[in-house]
Amino acid sequence: MAHAPLPESPLDLQSVLNHALGVVRTAAAELARLSHTDLKVEYKRDGSPVTNADHASHDIIAKGLSGLGIPVVSEEGGRTPHEERKTWSRMWLVDPLDGTGSFIRMRSGYAINIALIESDGHDWHPILGIVALPDLDRIYFGGNGLGTWKARIDDSARPPRAISADEDVAPPYSLLISWNEPSTLNDLVAGAVDPAQVRMRPVSGAAKFCLVAEGKADLHARSTGYFEWDCAAGDALFRSQGLAVRDIVTGRPLTYNGPNLRVGGLIASRLPT
DSSP states (O other): OOOOOOOSSOOOHHHHHHHHHHHHHHHHHHHHHHTTSOOOEEEOTTSOEEEHHHHHHHHHHHHHHHTTTOOEEETTSOOOOHHHHTTOSEEEEEEEEEOHHHHHHTOTTOEEEEEEEEEOSSOEEEEEEEEEEGGGTEEEEEETTTEEEEEOSSOTTSOOEEOOSOSOOOSSEEEEEOTTOOSOHHHHHTTTSOGGGEEEEEOOTTHHHHHHHTTSOSEEEESSOEEHHHHHHHHHHHHTTTOOOEETTTOOBOOBOOTTSEEOOEEEEOSOO
């Protein structure tokens, strides 16, 4: 992707993060409330479910972020054409309810993902990310020069705890996958690590990125595609630790704001390269 516009002025990223955290906490509280009500479930053209909770979270986040003057692209907010998006220099990528299926089934791990991506004049990269796990009362966040942090959602007065990827990594390695991952262990880690040294288990949604960033797992791999809003926030957590989520085939860091807002298979790893 060539000749992406550069931002006209720098951001106070800490101020933006503080504002966004308040917005996400409000949306997380609403999801937690709605999880105890009768949901209205519909189905999109691709057969995936969407509920009134998805829409409620989207409305809170879109309205809450609007005052920052940065365009918002959300899974539930319609698709801005790429011809318009490619003229931007910054944008929010939002998944207001990642893991709708888990939410409907009351399975742990549904999330809110928001990421701020920015052009470097050629490609777009995440510079700030927040992942909230409402049912677990956990929120993870990080950004360029800000570090990576974990806090409780319902207690913003309690200081957050810094998390780091500096801990030693040793086999057996823990690999997190999606519940519907079709590929074998060998396919997912070939070239990255000896499959005999890996233990694989499924985890819902964006919690996989958080657990790897926190050092409670070592890898997350996916052979099928994501939408950008599914992985950009987790990628921002990794980049704030000096790591990156990479394309599973090329090994290159992911880039964003593509024509169809999709990325291919990926791997997020704490293992030394």
